[in-house]
Amino acid sequence: MEIFGFDMGDAWVLPVLPAAAFAVLLLISPWLPRKGDWLAIGVMLVTFALVIAIGKDVADAIGDGGFHGVARNWEWSNIPGFIEIRMGTFVDQITLVMIFCVTFVALLVLIYSTGYMHGDRRYGWFYAIISLFVAAMLTVVLADNLLMLYAGWELVGLCSMLLIGYYNDRQSAAEAAKKAFVTTRVGDVGLLIGIIILFWQTGTFNIQAILHAAESGAIQREWLTAAAVCLFAGACGKSAQFPLHVWLPDAMEGPTPVSALIHAATMVVAGVYLVARMLPLLEAVRGVPELITGIGLFTTFLAAFIGLAQRDIKRVVAYSTLNSLGLMFVALGSGAVGAAMLYLFTHAFFKALLFLAAGSVIHATEEQEVDKLGGLWSKMPITAPVFVIGALAMAGLIPLSGYWAKDEILVGLDHGPLGKGILIMTFISLPVTALYMTRVVLLTFFGEPKDQHAYEHAHESPPNMTVPLLILAVLAVVSGFVVFEGVGKALGFHSGWLGFVYNLAEGPEEYHFVGWITLLSVALVVLGIAAGVGIWGGAAEPARRLAAFSPLTYRLLLNRFYIDELYQLAIKYVVLAAGQAVAVFDRAVVNDSGVNGTGEATNFLGWAGKHAQTGKIPNYALAIVIGVVVIAIVAFGYRT
Amino acid sequence: METVTQEVPLEHFIVLSTILFSIGVYGVLARRNAVLILMSVELMLNAVSINMVAFAVYTAPTLFTGIIFAVFVITIAAAEVGLALAVILRIFRNRGTANVDEVDALKW
Numbered sequence: 097m098e099i100f101g102f103d104m105g106d107a108w109v110l111p112v113l114p115a116a117a118f119a120v121l122l123l124i125s126p127w128l129p130r131k132g133d134w135l136a137i138g139v140m141l142v143t144f145a146l147v148i149a150i151g152k153d154v155a156d157a158i159g160d161g162g163f164h165g166v167a168r169n170w171e172w173s174n175i176p177g178f179i180e181i182r183m184g185t186f187v188d189q190i191t192l193v194m195i196f197c198v199t200f201v202a203l204l205v206l207i208y209s210t211g212y213m214h215g216d217r218r219y220g221w222f223y224a225i226i227s228l229f230v231a232a233m234l235t236v237v238l239a240d241n242l243l244m245l246y247a248g249w250e251l252v253g254l255c256s257m258l259l260i261g262y263y264n265d266r267q268s269a270a271e272a273a274k275k276a277f278v279t280t281r282v283g284d285v286g287l288l289i290g291i292i293i294l295f296w297q298t299g300t301f302n303i304q305a306i307l308h309a310a311e312s313g314a315i316q317r318e319w320l321t322a323a324a325v326c327l328f329a330g331a332c333g334k335s336a337q338f339p340l341h342v343w344l345p346d347a348m349e350g351p352t353p354v355s356a357l358i359h360a361a362t363m364v365v366a367g368v369y370l371v372a373r374m375l376p377l378l379e380a381v382r383g384v385p386e387l388i389t390g391i392g393l394f395t396t397f398l399a400a401f402i403g404l405a406q407r408d409i410k411r412v413v414a415y416s417t418l419n420s421l422g423l424m425f426v427a428l429g430s431g432a433v434g435a436a437m438l439y440l441f442t443h444a445f446f447k448a449l450l451f452l453a454a455g456s457v458i459h460a461t462e463e464q465e466v467d468k469l470g471g472l473w474s475k476m477p478i479t480a481p482v483f484v485i486g487a488l489a490m491a492g493l494i495p496l497s498g499y500w501a502k503d504e505i506l507v508g509l510d511h512g513p514l515g516k517g518i519l520i521m522t523f524i525s526l527p528v529t530a531l532y533m534t535r536v537v538l539l540t541f542f543g544e545p546k547d548q549h550a551y552e553h554a555h556e557s558p559p560n561m562t563v564p565l566l567i568l569a570v571l572a573v574v575s576g577f578v579v580f581e582g583v584g585k586a587l588g589f590h591s592g593w594l595g596f597v598y599n600l601a602e603g604p605e606e607y608h609f610v611g612w613i614t615l616l617s618v619a620l621v622v623l624g625i626a627a628g629v630g631i632w633g634g635a636a637e638p639a640r641r642l643a644a645f646s647p648l649t650y651r652l653l654l655n656r657f658y659i660d661e662l663y664q665l666a667i668k669y670v671v672l673a674a675g676q677a678v679a680v681f682d683r684a685v686v687n688d689s690g691v692n693g694t695g696e697a698t699n700f701l702g703w704a705g706k707h708a709q710t711g712k713i714p715n716y717a718l719a720i721v722i723g724v725v726v727i728a729i730v731a732f733g734y735r736t
Numbered sequence: 737m738e739t740v741t742q743e744v745p746l747e748h749f750i751v752l753s754t755i756l757f758s759i760g761v762y763g764v765l766a767r768r769n770a771v772l773i774l775m776s777v778e779l780m781l782n783a784v785s786i787n788m789v790a791f792a793v794y795t796a797p798t799l800f801t802g803i804i805f806a807v808f809v810i811t812i813a814a815a816e817v818g819l820a821l822a823v824i825l826r827i828f829r830n831r832g833t834a835n836v837d838e839v840d841a842l843k844w
Contacts (some may be wrong), residue, residue: 418792662761695843707844709843709844710840710843711840711842711844712840712843713773713836713839714764714765714766714836714837721761721765
């Protein structure tokens, strides 16, 4: 069904609108009233409306059965007999989930920013770059070929860097932006190599064609393995999996709406999207799904443990994002695409909620460290409860949205091809997550205020900030219910979530209720919350004793296992040292000996030669005579 | 003419010419006074003329080629000496010396 003649094939319009908004804002925003934020918001609203229209179209197409996505492309470059590249869009269920999350959260963030970023010096630039970011992200998820995806991917990284470094009068922000860009670059190189390998082996950039080639065994095994690992490396970079996770916590230097949009709901899930999209290829290689799951699981636990000791609320939420992303990869590794996408969907809401609520706290108290917060529950009657809702959703308490997603992941792991060990580890991660989320809630909103000045200053935020919070809170509560068929049908889809988004190799599923998994997961979450309350509740005396019990562990966690310092050492002693060696070679051999040396040799020859010009006539006469003699000998001498 | 050609072999004239030419070359290279260098150049030119005339008389007496060559050489020598002496005079009046070792302004 189409609305005003707009259907899936017209999806190419989606990135164009925010890109146009970006261009307009870039050029004339200083002269627009309110620096043009209404333009960005209006365009985002229109884009979101178009996403709804496309959603309706997809829902109907799936209802007819046998839906495998709609592609539409145009010739971009054609050298007959050599290369043909076509650019276009591909829309299927995964795409729909992504474009919905991106545009919806972007819309809420833009509205929220009218309050949070109010009066800022670079207000217009902020809205321009957010628009560009949305355009780029839509390009990534709509692209039907890897080249276009890569272009959008890079652009997304650029926007992330620009926005992290938004407060350009702060050295730390510039450093964080550089770190983010360079770290994701390491992944991006892998992605590019993977794309090139695939193009070389299949002759096309088109994703569907490549997936068919991979499944049918048309690609050689070694190259397929290499390409799969390289593509996953790209996903690790953008989605901040170990060992490329170091940029995400530092990215909190950017404004909080940026963290909510880019580093929670959208850009960091680009890696998840890539893996989900290329899953048939990745599953065709033995060992790659295990690799994905392993790294995801490691990141989950690494982030959870580090988050236990962080003192900045934004950092804690950042580490919780890493935690969630790890779980998404764990799900994808076992082929549970529906579960992973469900978690992506619900995570977009509760994580954005957590960030925006944290931003509300920061806006109100001008403080970010929990050492200066506390007792804000009574002072912020909207922000505090919604933050708690977000935290509980994150922990996975039934019936909030996070629970349904984690439940599906656990069910998927139980049925999945990987061992029960992964399932057990995932169960163990539940109470740890609940623990650190409870900690941050208690330290921020309960207990005695630790800084009177911040406490006095605290006030509830204006409606343009609290209304998006409330919307997201509602969604954090109910968005998990889409697994039910009834809810799905009420929204216009023909089934619940798992019948809509599923692993193409396995087919649509229905939601089943698995009793023991539910009971165990809820019990573990409640256990984690209770332990958190016990340790950090009230005066938090047990927390102090725990920290004193093992200062080494506490320091390890607080300093993020010194991974950043390790990288810095590696950069200093390996990368920069190699650079020094090359620089010395370039200076001494190429420049001094080669370029300058040749010039100076010529100079010297000239200097030596000039001494023949004595100006004395007898010398010249002698030269003439000698010359004649030589000619005589050479020309006539051997003819005797 | 025939008695000379039969009595005196050609080589004598060539040797004479060579010796004169060598003396002239020595004079050009070793003399410091510009006028003396000019005299040596004249000597070289005359040596060449002797050579040409000797060859003309001994090998092709009816052609007069060498003799005409000698006439040209004498003419050119005269003109050249006139010019050269004028230049030397100029240099002497300008620099106060006719010593070629001291006229080296065009050095590096």
